[in-house]
Amino acid sequence: MEPLLVKKHEKYFRMCLMSLPAKAQSEDSNKLAIIYFCVHGLDLLGKLNFTPTEQEQYSEFIYDHIINETIGNEEIQAFRPSQTFKLNKIDGTSSSPSYDLPNLAATFFGLITLLALNSNYGENDKIDRHKIMKFVSMLQLKDGPNKGGFKPVLGVDRTPFGECDLRHCYTALCIRKLLKYDELSKDDRKYDIDIDSIQKFLSDRISVNGGLSSNKYTEPHSGLTFCGIAALKLSGYDFKGNQSNWVDQTINWLVHRQVDYPSSVESYATEDYYYWDSNDIGGFNGRENKFGDTCYSWWCTASLKILCGNQGLQLIDSNAAQKYLLDNTQNKLIGGFGKDGETFPDPLHSFLALASLSMWKNSINSSFEVDGNSELGNIDELLVISSGSKDFLDKVIYI
Structure with missing residues (x-):
């Protein structure tokens, strides 16, 4: 098995923090997301070696993305994804609409x-x-078929705008956790979200085959399954008391997202399955009959960890999973990980590959003896942050 190229991954994340290639210019609208992947990737590698002055300066850069607004008689606060949106008046007049949308x-x-x-x-x-x-709370839908779900932004008229799916439920509940709103007494929660309706929204997206999907009665998806399961966990959902049989079905569905083929691979590849690819073995896919993809290694196995603890990770072939990432999608030249073995690396897949390797290393009772593994820190599977950041949240953040 190839080693974990720690130094190259460190250089890759630092390069992405400084500048991105021209073909990534369209991702400027996701700048805070890119920063998150790079900073927490460095943190997992134990290479987030900023001086106190740098920490303060970089923090101020993040704070500069805050939006403070008064809507009606209410004051809100949020972040914009990029400073580009601060150029918010199309014609520069005070009467033109603002496109600097709280996100x-x-x-x-x-x-x-x-x-x-x-x-x-x-x-x-x-x-x-x-x-x-x-x-x-303004983004949560109060009625209609998607009651309890969330939209991603306040639109130009400052009403909820965009598609409604499980990703936004997850980010909303993560924000609630990061602000420790769930630890306040009910009377002190001035603007809490409706937990009962969000649990109903999420439960309605459970597929008959296991897993969760974007809409009722549609095909489940690994990424949305993680968002749904993690959101239910953050909302205090009782998996044991409410599971019926969907939890067991979901565990079975997640385990079967790991790509494998019968032992008679030659005949299987040539006679029965034209698209067989040995490099795909050990990876995870997002849906049935799809190829492996680096990020699904995280979405699938982190979902198993949330549902079953460390025992859930005993259900996968961890050696094949590690080999898929290190031998196939890890970029040996510049560092980082691509979505597959033929794709240029990007911050999202690079971070989620390291997050997966970290979780497997620290949760599965099996060997993980490749070079570089000792430098990988622990990951919190619910918030997808390093254990150091989780400790900082638990022990230092008081609001």
């Missing part, structure tokens, strides 16, 4: 990056948890 995912990425930078946003005057939760 749910950016608010999550902003807060969670501040954790890695050891910025105690609970003690400064830049963050107001009630204003942020007012913003989050």
Whole structure:
């Protein structure tokens, strides 16, 4: 098995923090997400070696993405995903609409990056948890077929805008956790979200085959399954008391997302399955009959960890899973991981590959003896942050 190329991965993340290739210019609207993947990737590698001055300067950069607005008689606070959106007036006049939209995912990425930078946003005057939760609660749908779900932004008219799916439920509940809103008494939660309706929304997306999907009665997807399961966990859902048989079906469905073929591979490949690819073995896919993809290694196995603890990870072939990432999707030239063995690396797949390797190393009672593994830190599977950042949240952040 190839070694984990720690030094190259460190250089790759630092390169992405400084500049991105021209073909990634379209990702400027996801700048806070890219920063999150790179900063927490370095943190997992034990290479987040910023000086106190750098930490403060980088934290100020994140704080500069905050939006404070008054809507009606209510004040809200959120983050924008990129400073590009601060250029918010199309014609430069005070009467033109603002396209600097308060963004749910950016608010999550902003807060969670501040954790890695050891910025105690609970003690400064830049963050107001009630204003942020007012913003989050405004995005939750109060009626209709998607009642309980969330949309991703407040639109130009400052009403919920965009598609409604499980990803936004997950980020909303993560924000609630990062602000420790769930630890307040009910009377102190001025702008809490409706937990009962969000659990109903999520439960309605459980597929008959196991897993969760974007809409009722549609095909389940590994990424959405993680978002749904993690969101249910963050909402305090009782998996044992409410499971019927869907939890067992979901575990079975997740395990079968690991790509494998019968032992008679030659005849199988040539006679029965033209698209057989030996490099795909050990990886995980997002849906039935799809090829492996680096990120699904995380979405599938982290879902198993949330549902079953370490025992859930005993159900996969961990050696094949490690080999798929290290031998196939790890870029040996510049570092980072691509979505597959033929794709240029990117920050999302690079971070989720390291997160997967970290979780397997620290949760599975099997050998993980490749060079470089000793430098991988622990990962929190629910918030998808390093254990150091989770400790900072638990022990330092007081709001």
